[in-house]
Structures are given as C-alpha cells and as structure tokens.
Amino acid sequence: MKLNKGIMRLAQISMPYFDILLEQLRMGNPAVQKAFGRHVHWGYWANPAEADGSVEDFAVAAENLCQRVYAAASVNEHEQLLDAGCGFGGTIASLNEQFKNLDMIGLNIDPRQLDRARQEIKPLANNKITFVEGDACQLPFADGSMDVVLALECIFHFPNREEFLQEAKRVLRPGGRLGICDFVSTPIFKTLQQVVNTFTKPVISGTFGRSDSCFTVSDYRTLAQKTGFQLTTQEDITRHTLPTYPVVCDLFDQAGYPKAVRDVAAVEKISQVGLLRYFILSFTKVPT
Numbered sequence: 001m002k003l004n005k006g007i008m009r010l011a012q013i014s015m016p017y018f019d020i021l022l023e024q025l026r027m028g029n030p031a032v033q034k035a036f037g038r039h040v041h042w043g044y045w046a047n048p049a050e051a052d053g054s055v056e057d058f059a060v061a062a063e064n065l066c067q068r069v070y071a072a073a074s075v076n077e078h079e080q081l082l083d084a085g086c087g088f089g090g091t092i093a094s095l096n097e098q099f100k101n102l103d104m105i106g107l108n109i110d111p112r113q114l115d116r117a118r119q120e121i122k123p124l125a126n127n128k129i130t131f132v133e134g135d136a137c138q139l140p141f142a143d144g145s146m147d148v149v150l151a152l153e154c155i156f157h158f159p160n161r162e163e164f165l166q167e168a169k170r171v172l173r174p175g176g177r178l179g180i181c182d183f184v185s186t187p188i189f190k191t192l193q194q195v196v197n198t199f200t201k202p203v204i205s206g207t208f209g210r211s212d213s214c215f216t217v218s219d220y221r222t223l224a225q226k227t228g229f230q231l232t233t234q235e236d237i238t239r240h241t242l243p244t245y246p247v248v249c250d251l252f253d254q255a256g257y258p259k260a261v262r263d264v265a266a267v268e269k270i271s272q273v274g275l276l277r278y279f280i281l282s283f284t285k286v287p288t
C-alpha cells in the first residue's frame with residue numbers, strides 16, 4: 001500500500017520539548033502555562049537590559065515577537081491568512097485580538113497541539129478561525145488562496161525549507177506576503193556545522209528533535225529568488241531575544257529536565273558569541 005508522504009512524516013517527527021510542555025500543561029504547572037501556554041517561541045525585548053527574568057515578563061516578550069513578525073508581513077483586515085506550524089495557536093490568538101474580519105487557518109503536524117488551540121481560541125470581531133492538521137511542506141490549500149502566510153520559529157523543523165517556500169508561494173496570491181522568524185547561521189557557523197556535522201545535532205536533538213539551522217541569510221536571499229519571492233524584510237533581532245534563555249533554563253530546571261536545561265544553555269552560548277542569529281524575514285510573492 002502506498003502511504004501518504006505527510007502521514008509518514010508525522011510518524012517520523014519527534015519534538016521532545018513539546019512532550020515536556022504538554023505534560024507540564026496537563027499537570028497544571030502555572031509557570032509553563034504562563035510562559036508557553038499561548039506562544040511557543042522566544043521573546044523580543046526592545047531593551048534587553050530591562051528584562052526581569054520572570055515568566056510574566058517573558059510572556060509579554062513572546063507576544064511582542066509575534067506582533068513584530070505579523071507586522072513585517074503587513075497583515076490587513078479582510079485577508080485570508082495561514083499560520084504554518086501554528087503551535088498552540090498563539091499567533092492566531094494575537095491576530096484575533098488585534099484585527100477584525102480576518103479569515104485565519106492554523107496548520108500543525110501535531111494533533112495534540114491543535115486540540116489545545118481549538119479549546120483555547122474562539123473567534124472574535126467577525127474573524128474566522130480554523131485549525132487543520134497537515135505538513136507545511138504539503139499544504140492542503142488551493143493555489144492563490146492566501147494573502148499572507150506566517151511561520152514563526154518552526155521552519156527549522158520542516159522537512160525542507162525550499163519545499164515550504166514553494167508551497168507558500170503556490171498558495172499565496174500574486175503580491176501575497178510571507179512572514180517568518182528563524183534561527184540562521186552565520187556563514188562561518190554554517191561551514192563549521194557542515195565540516196563537523198556532529199557539532200550541534202546530537203547535542204540538542206534530544207530536546208528539540210529534528211532541527212536544521214544550517215542556513216544563512218544569504219541562503220534565504222538565494223532561495224527567495226529561486227522560488228519567486230522578493231525578500232522585503234531582514235531584521236537581525238538576536239540581541240533582543242537573549243533574555244529568553246535564562247527564563248527557559250529555569251523553567252526546565254524547576255520542572256526537572258536537566259538535559260533540556262543543558263541543551264537550551266548550549267544554544268544560548270552559540271547565540272551569545274554571535275554564531276547563531278535570530279532573524280525576522282518577510283517576502284513578497286513576485287507577480288508572474
């Protein structure tokens with residue numbers, strides 16, 4: 001029997017940190033609920049020196065980050081929007097509070113996360129919200145059906161960045177926008193990872209699962225050209241995200257996951273020395 005590619009990928013995907021988060025949410029851990037019950041991404045602090053290390057402060061910073069990404073994609077009322085890799089639906093929840101008359105679809109490969117999103121988020125202000133299970137590299141939507149596609153802090157998990165950009169381009173109407181945030185390598189770190197392929201993967205995959213950050217901003221520019229996009233925003237926000245690490249390390253520590261603490265601390269070190277950067281990028285589909 002021929003198995004659907006998407007079902008095979010779903011069976012293969014493993015994101016141990018989501019198993020931890022779902023377990024902690026099920027147990028009613030209030031700190032995890034505050035920090036990751038809505039958004040599951042890093043925070044943005046306009047002034048990182050003002051970060052106070054609390055989960056409350058982190059939750060505000062996570063909301064700030066998501067608003068910056070959808071601002072980069074210039075979301076407008078009356079648009080049809082897809083959030084690929086939507087987590088617990090935090091970005092859709094935020095858009096739902098800020099806009100009216102939006103038609104939003106959250107797509108995720110993990111049905112457990114979608115169950116939570118459906119329970120937590122109800123449409124406001126004439127918005128429409130649908131959550132769909134699927135693979136971001138095989139989007140179950142018609143050509144030209146979206147005005148905006150978002151993908152926050154998830155592309156490194158996807159099977160292939162090029163397949164995702166091709167799919168995003170296919171489902172966007174001409175002139176449609178793609179907004180993302182992603183960990184990107186400096187060229188030297190990319191080379192390091194390629195030369196010593198074992199450098200980071202075994203270190204962090206036990207917590208983060210499959211993740212590929214062997215991609216530079218220049219690679220994004222080349223990929224945009226190849227897939228029919230114009231790169232319209234490239235904002236390096238690394239320093240604005242750094243206060244995330246101590247908060248996440250504390251959370252995992254207090255919940256009793258020492259391996260996750262070590263893995264997050266390893267990513268913190270690579271980010272602090274500037275080898276791994278955090279970018280907001282946006283693209284416009286070039287009309288053909």
Ligand SMILES: C[S@@+](CC[C@H](N)C(=O)[O-])C[C@H]1O[C@@H](n2cnc3c(N)ncnc32)[C@H](O)[C@@H]1O
Nearest residue numbers: 039040041085086087108109135136152154157
């Ligand atoms: C770090 S979380 C980000 C979640 C959400 N975007 C947010 O910012 O709160 C990564 C997300 O990507 C999803 N994901 C991973 N691989 C995927 C794929 N192939 N297709 C769709 N979603 C995927 C995960 O299930 C998870 O929800």
